[in-house]
Amino acid sequence: MSVLPVSEPSPFSVGSLYLIAFAQARAPHIGIILPTSLSSGILFHIRIDRNASPNWTYQTRLQNIVQDMFVTSLLRIRDVNIGGITLEQLTSVAKSVAIPENDEFGECFPWVLKVVEMIHTNGYLTVSSLSGLHDEFRAFANGNRAYARRDKFPNVAISTFCM
Incomplete structure (x- = not known):
């Protein structure tokens, strides 16, 4: 298993806030994750579960970061060292955002x-440009397919549009 180098400062830290990408056939699935340990965190995303509903549904769950062959990318948007966001705050905000009432592919990133x-x-966060963040993460996540392996830690970077 590949681990982050100990001697270099890491853009990955427990309690920081990240956009997360999962490898899929057409385009990455995207969510938000708040790491609670060095190996996992709480994932906030929308998904389609055709057994429960044909439309998008909101989901929060514990998500492995280490040894998950679908997690490819983590883009830090809020560093815990300048003040984190709590699980309660993030849950409240995520639940307040309307969920698309359709089953169209690609609704997760918007x-x-x-x-x-x-x-x-x-x-809880300062964003200088949402469109800049969109383009930055899209380019970053699309270039990380090689990280879709159990023996690699996801590629991690720091957004230039958030703090």
Whole structure:
């Protein structure tokens, strides 16, 4: 298993806030994750569960970061060292964002950006450009397919549009 180097400062830290990408056939699935340990965190996202509903549904769950062959990318949007966001605050904001009432592919990233915008509006995050963040993360996540392996830690970077 590949681990982050100990001698270099890492862009990954427990309690910081990240956009997360999962490898899929057409485009990455995107959510928000708040790491609670070095190996996992609480994931906030929308998904389609055709057994429960044909439409998007909101879900929060514990998500492995280490040894998950679908997690490819983590983009830090809020560093815990400058003040974290609590699980309660993030849950409240995520639940307040409307869920698309359709089953169209690709709705997860626009929903995540609306959550990020609400986090910003509530004062828990400073975003200089949502469109810049969109383009930055899209380019970053699309280039990380090689990280879709159990023996690699996801590629981690720091957003230039958030703090």
